[in-house]
Amino acid sequence: MILSRRPLLLGAAAAAALPRFAIGQSDQRPSINIAVQKISNSNTLEVLREQSNVGERIFFSSLWEGLIGRDWLNEMKTVPGLATEWRRISDSVVELTLRENVRFHNGDVMTAEDVAFSFGRERMFGETLPTAQGRTISIRGDAIPSPAQRELPAEVTGVARRAWPALERVEVVDARTVRFHNATPDVTLEGRLSRFGSEIISRRAYQEAKGWFDWARKPVLTGPYKVVEFRPDHSLTLAAHDEYWGGRPPLRQIRFLEIPEVSARINALRTGEVQFACDIPPDQIGGIERDRAYEVQGGTILNHRISVMDKNNPALRDARVRRALTHAIDRKAIVDSLWGGRTVVPRGLQFEYYGDMYVSDWEAPKYDPALARNLLREAGYKGEAIPYRLLNNYYINQTPTSQVLVEMWRAVGLNVQIDMKENWSQILDRNGSRGVYDWSASAPFNDPVSCNVNQWGPNGQPQQVGIWTNEESNRLSVLLETSTDRAERKRAFRRMLEICEREDPAYTVLHQNATFTAKRKDIKWRAAPAFAMDFRQGNWG
Amino acid sequence: MLRFLGIRLARALLTMVLVVTFAFVVLRLSGDPALLIMSADAPPEAVAAFRESWGLNDPIWQQYLRYFAAIFRGDLGQSMRDGRPAIELVAERVPATLALTIPALLIKIGLGVPAGVYAALHRNSFADRAVMLLAVAGFTVPSFVLGLVLVLVFAVTLGWLPSGGQESWRHAVLPVITLGIGGAAVLARFTRSAMLEVLGQPYMRTALAKGVPWHVAVRRHALPNAAIPTVTIIGFMVGSLLAGAVVVESVFSWPGVGRLLVVAVANRDLAVVQCILLLVAATMVTANLVVDLLYGALDPRLRAAPRGATA
Numbered sequence: 001m002i003l004s005r006r007p008l009l010l011g012a013a014a015a016a017a018l019p020r021f022a023i024g025q026s027d028q029r030p031s032i033n034i035a036v037q038k039i040s041n042s043n044t045l046e047v048l049r050e051q052s053n054v055g056e057r058i059f060f061s062s063l064w065e066g067l068i069g070r071d072w073l074n075e076m077k078t079v080p081g082l083a084t085e086w087r088r089i090s091d092s093v094v095e096l097t098l099r100e101n102v103r104f105h106n107g108d109v110m111t112a113e114d115v116a117f118s119f120g121r122e123r124m125f126g127e128t129l130p131t132a133q134g135r136t137i138s139i140r141g142d143a144i145p146s147p148a149q150r151e152l153p154a155e156v157t158g159v160a161r162r163a164w165p166a167l168e169r170v171e172v173v174d175a176r177t178v179r180f181h182n183a184t185p186d187v188t189l190e191g192r193l194s195r196f197g198s199e200i201i202s203r204r205a206y207q208e209a210k211g212w213f214d215w216a217r218k219p220v221l222t223g224p225y226k227v228v229e230f231r232p233d234h235s236l237t238l239a240a241h242d243e244y245w246g247g248r249p250p251l252r253q254i255r256f257l258e259i260p261e262v263s264a265r266i267n268a269l270r271t272g273e274v275q276f277a278c279d280i281p282p283d284q285i286g287g288i289e290r291d292r293a294y295e296v297q298g299g300t301i302l303n304h305r306i307s308v309m310d311k312n313n314p315a316l317r318d319a320r321v322r323r324a325l326t327h328a329i330d331r332k333a334i335v336d337s338l339w340g341g342r343t344v345v346p347r348g349l350q351f352e353y354y355g356d357m358y359v360s361d362w363e364a365p366k367y368d369p370a371l372a373r374n375l376l377r378e379a380g381y382k383g384e385a386i387p388y389r390l391l392n393n394y395y396i397n398q399t400p401t402s403q404v405l406v407e408m409w410r411a412v413g414l415n416v417q418i419d420m421k422e423n424w425s426q427i428l429d430r431n432g433s434r435g436v437y438d439w440s441a442s443a444p445f446n447d448p449v450s451c452n453v454n455q456w457g458p459n460g461q462p463q464q465v466g467i468w469t470n471e472e473s474n475r476l477s478v479l480l481e482t483s484t485d486r487a488e489r490k491r492a493f494r495r496m497l498e499i500c501e502r503e504d505p506a507y508t509v510l511h512q513n514a515t516f517t518a519k520r521k522d523i524k525w526r527a528a529p530a531f532a533m534d535f536r537q538g539n540w541g
Numbered sequence: 542m543l544r545f546l547g548i549r550l551a552r553a554l555l556t557m558v559l560v561v562t563f564a565f566v567v568l569r570l571s572g573d574p575a576l577l578i579m580s581a582d583a584p585p586e587a588v589a590a591f592r593e594s595w596g597l598n599d600p601i602w603q604q605y606l607r608y609f610a611a612i613f614r615g616d617l618g619q620s621m622r623d624g625r626p627a628i629e630l631v632a633e634r635v636p637a638t639l640a641l642t643i644p645a646l647l648i649k650i651g652l653g654v655p656a657g658v659y660a661a662l663h664r665n666s667f668a669d670r671a672v673m674l675l676a677v678a679g680f681t682v683p684s685f686v687l688g689l690v691l692v693l694v695f696a697v698t699l700g701w702l703p704s705g706g707q708e709s710w711r712h713a714v715l716p717v718i719t720l721g722i723g724g725a726a727v728l729a730r731f732t733r734s735a736m737l738e739v740l741g742q743p744y745m746r747t748a749l750a751k752g753v754p755w756h757v758a759v760r761r762h763a764l765p766n767a768a769i770p771t772v773t774i775i776g777f778m779v780g781s782l783l784a785g786a787v788v789v790e791s792v793f794s795w796p797g798v799g800r801l802l803v804v805a806v807a808n809r810d811l812a813v814v815q816c817i818l819l820l821v822a823a824t825m826v827t828a829n830l831v832v833d834l835l836y837g838a839l840d841p842r843l844r845a846a847p848r849g850a851t852a
Contacts, residue, residue: 043622154594158587213624233804234796259794267704271696425573464585
């Protein structure tokens with residue numbers, strides 16, 4: 001046989017051009033590596049402890065699933081998850097029909113008992129009792145199983161009660177039906193069921209784990225991929241869960257690699273060691289896409305960047321000074337210059353997926369330096385220093401944004417001075433003078449209760465640490481949590497926005513947050529408008 | 542000798558107590574671990590519960606006494622993030638760090654000392670200037686810059702080596718070289734200076750005047766005397782075997798003690814930070830102790846010196 005050199009060379013070139021994924025001999029599905037800045041802040045894979053953006057990425061939709069899911073690729077709409085349908089029994093009770101033949105990663109079939117256990121004292125609430133409007137609600141103790149002799153980290157119960165402040169019990173009606181009984185009327189029960197932290201676990205696996213942390217590092221769930229190995233601060237390896245109810249997963253293995261440096265993540269993508277590089281800052285996008293083999297996907301997520309103002313700072317006590325701060329900001333200039341126009345200025349602290357509750361004619365404060373100057377004059381502001389406690393790029397573009405803000409404020413006569421801090425504890429420290437600081441706001445489910453009330457209501461952190469409070473806004477928060485009159489709730493929410501953003505400003509919205517993922521262009525995969533990465537059937541190849 | 546050892550050991554213990562006390566106080570005054578581990582968005586109830594369960598509401602002196610009492614029981618505390626004993630977490634990372642720092646130390650000594658000796662013996666020659674130019678470049682370029690340049694050349698452009706991670710020996714090559722080059726440069730400069738000083742000493746002239754061949758005079762008289770400052774530097778390098786790769790571990794995503802320290806400090810995972818600092822202090826004082834003993838072996842004058850006159 002005579003072989004010419006050209007076909008051989010062409011063959012070699014074609015082989016080199018093929019995706020460099022590991023392909024197993026018995027399983028032809030590809031394996032992928034994903035470079036991330038951080039895998040888990042808390043070194044656990046438990047949704048009730050790792051309540052972070054980075055946690056969202058590794059959890060959804062690969063590992064954890066709830067009764068009501070989200071369509072990550074379609075405006076985050078609520079969709080049937082481990083429950084196929086749900087109906088209201090009363091203002092405080094929801095009944096759900098469970099999906100059949102859902103198997104956990106250990107092969108067990110999911111039952112109604114698993115669902116009740118997932119929301120029980122042993123796993124979620126410990127000794128805490130449901131509360132509403134600051135009052136503890138007595139419950140029928142016999143309806144709830146007693147906790148086993150294992151230590152549930154105290155913060156888990158705190159997170160659980162924040163997600164479900166008034167959940168009384170989960171009733172097993174029959175093998176495929178459960179009822180969620182709330183102690184108070186609540187129109188957001190379905191939303192709470194779809195939120196981060198309301199997922200279903202295997203009762204047997206939880207109880208068989210040696211301790212809570214052993215469970216939390218290798219939870220047994222229903223998602224399309226299961227945990228093979230978790231090396232904190234290094235890597236997380238997931239393998240396909242072939243008995244997944246939603247169909248055979250398209251990937252054999254997913255490996256998240258923790259690479260803290262941006263340049264190192266991009267280099268790993270270019271060398272082919274990883275197929276995805278996450279957490280790409282906007283200023284790196286152009287450089288990556290100059291090579292036509294790569295593209296950067298992603299965009300806005302359900303998280304707004306805000307500036308918080310301490311009402312108790314002597315210079316900020318007068319609401320007109322705080323209003324001046326809000327009107328001195330050219331938000332569009334920040335979005336265009338620091339984000340390359342890849343994000344947007346939202347209509348205040350709200351999200352379109354609030355649906356009926358979204359106040360569509362609301363606006364972020366207008367950029368109006370003249371108005372800002374007038375407000376300062378009327379308030380008698382004499383240039384007193386306002387400290388700006390700042391972390392070094394905890395949020396993407398945080399430091400450059402702060403420098404732009406300080407200059408914009410200076411232009412209208414506000415004397416805001418940056419005071420670099422190392423951590424959140426120092427930002428919120430009551431000692432010394434607090435003025436302005438950066439924060440962000442998420443909406444775990446599609447109602448203002450999940451964001452506005454959670455963050456700015458009486459139990460929100462700013463009120464807890466003494467930064468801001470408003471009596472009327474607090475009354476509205478309670479109304480939003482307990483009223484079932486949708487029109488009244490919408491009026492209350494609009495009024496709450498008026499108070500928090502205009503009359504007695506607690507914060508001002510800067511822009512919507514965004515996340516960007518670089519990938520090889522030849523990989524057919526779509527990023528969700530979230531940190532979550534969907535690797536189920538239908539979003540690969 | 543026993544008195545010498547006793548004084549050194551007492552100093553070593555005092556150093557370790559001071560290091561740990563300093564870390565204990567500074568960490569607690571500069572950030573609330575509950576807020577850092579739970580994140581700023583965590584519900585206040587959860588933060589309060591966390592603080593309570595870890596005894597962070599107690600006065601700092603009570604926490605300090607509790608910590609020291611536990612150390613004497615051999616308990617270095619539990620990680621707040623992992624829920625596991627801090628010593629277990631640190632011990633898991635030690636082999637990974639030593640896998641970088643020990644080969645890097647060999648490179649430092651293997652390259653730096655001969656280069657310094659060679660440059661000194663060929664003072665003002667082209668080779669001397671070239672070696673010193675490289676040495677200056679080696680220790681002035683920050684390790685994270687050098688690391689990224691090496692990745693760009695050997696991983697991205699040539700594709701010979703991986704850019705990061707810890708999967709095989711190939712993953713260790715670039716971080717070891719990055720660590721090794723900087724240290725070799727430092728050693729080369731110190732060795733050259735020490736050698737030049739020794740070569741100008743009267744005993745070298747005397748030896749040569751007595752007809753001792755140049756290479757013998759260098760081997761017998763110059764090298765042992767020049768070794769003292771070099772050994773001091775090597776002692777520091779040995780002392781930093783555990784925590785000397787913080788930046789390089791981050792650049793190359795190498796899960797060693799350095800990365801653990803960075804993450805633990807950022808999260809105020811108190812027990813883990815204190816455990817690492819205790820080990821680092823122990824390594825450093827042990828290395829210094831060994832160096833002190835080596836001085837005696839290298840320089841007979843120190844062995845014969847009256848009490849209290851040693852370095």
